[in-house]
Amino acid sequence: MAYVSIPAYWKTIPQRYSLIGLRCKNCGYINFPAREICAKCGKKSEFEPIKLSGKGKIYSYTIIAAGSTPPEFLLQEKYVGSYPVAIIELVEGPKIVAQLTDYKIEELKIGMEVEAVFRKIYEDNQVIRYGIKFRPIRKRRIHKGS
């Protein structure tokens, strides 16, 4: 029982895999996800595809408790338990909704800087659905030698 059919999912793969947004040539607004009529100016204008950087900040987040996840995420619930889902405000402007990964739950907060990574999202009808998750940007110190 699939909520979003496989063909419907496939049609959005450029956005789900590569964060391709559409810049409206009439008003400049970046539409994400893709659409035919600009969400800002309401015109059926021309759009220019634009690759979003995948960098942004947490605008809001929640932690979905185990036991309340959508059925598509039962496997994740079984192996991981509760998981955070966030709204990320990208540096280019658009907000997107995605799960977080490689996080420490206690350090999550509004305004935290994150970047997009390619990950498995869920399995349905024996098909693995891939997409984007976000992880905190850490300033790593590189140690050389031992």
Add this chain to the structure above:
Amino acid sequence: MYKVAIIGVGQTRFGEFADKGVKELFVEAFLEAINDVDKGIDPKEIEEAYIGNLGVGGIQLGNFSSMAVDQIGLHGIPATRVENACASSGFAFRSAVMAIMSGVCDVVLAGGVEKMTDIPRDKLRYWLGVSGDTEWERLAGMTFPGVYALMALRHMHQYGTKREHLAMVAVKNHKNGAQNPKAHFQRETTLERALNSPMVAYPLTIFDCCPVSDGASVAILCRADLAKKYTDTPIYVAGFGAGTDRLSLFEREDFTTLMSSVLAAKQAYKMAGIKPKDVDVAEVHDCFTIAEIIAYEDLGFCKKGEGAKLIEEGETEIGGRIPVNPSGGLKAKGHPIGATGTGQIYEIVKQLRDEAEKRSRQVSGAEIGLTHNVGGSGGTAVVHILRRG
């Protein structure tokens, strides 16, 4: 345009009823509404019906309205199922009002029904959350409480609202529900219990969420100039408004307001010729506690960002400046999705007629009442303003 009056209302208790299906529930609410018309009405005088239903636990997804009027012996009249998620019967009521205003009909039925507890828990997970955005929000693992949790966290961030304020909404609505024989939950709760119950979607606990309920509600409306033929205490529809917003929360600019509610309220106040401060009693859409705080602001009961202060100061309790959800609201009265909107109408009609079953729940001297019914996470919203005499 004609003016519109409500001449009868009926509502089942909201709750979990193993022995009642969608048909039995609807018939029960219908019969109560017919009997509520104090000077009597022949059901055959009803010319049209609008019925709210989302179809959860449905035995009949297509042509639901035909099944519903068939069950009440009114097959023959035009009937339409209205689906706007949790605002289905609020919008059914609006359609009934417009059918009378336009002069097409004199007497119209508006109602709603939902049977949710018949579905196995795992299948219910598929149904809950279908009224938000499925393609992106849900496929990120988001849930319906999760979407309101995102709003709550932003409200806390922007305005300093605290989890305690959310819990205060739960405590107030449980207190009111405990006085309502038709409520799903008829017991009080404490701030401590609400705060320390299990998290569903941080920062929302199970006590911040409304239950899954069965139930039905019906209102009978007629042209205002004919109302006295049916009842000595008609309640008039003074104004209404409705709106929509971006379906996905993440595509909205501000998470701390529902634009659909703001637009709906603005139209309703204008049509009724009143200001928010003129409202004596309101039933608002508290599917989650944060939704009630946001509703205070969107409906103009306080300034933007001051919803937490309003609940903290007790202004929305019975006896306060603007009592909200004397029925217990969705939180305690229950939320049978398709039945909620006309269930709010039921409560306000009873309040304006001074007929609350228990006096402790009656808002004394209420003359103007407001209902506020939201679909999903604000994708749709509808507001009605009702008036006595």
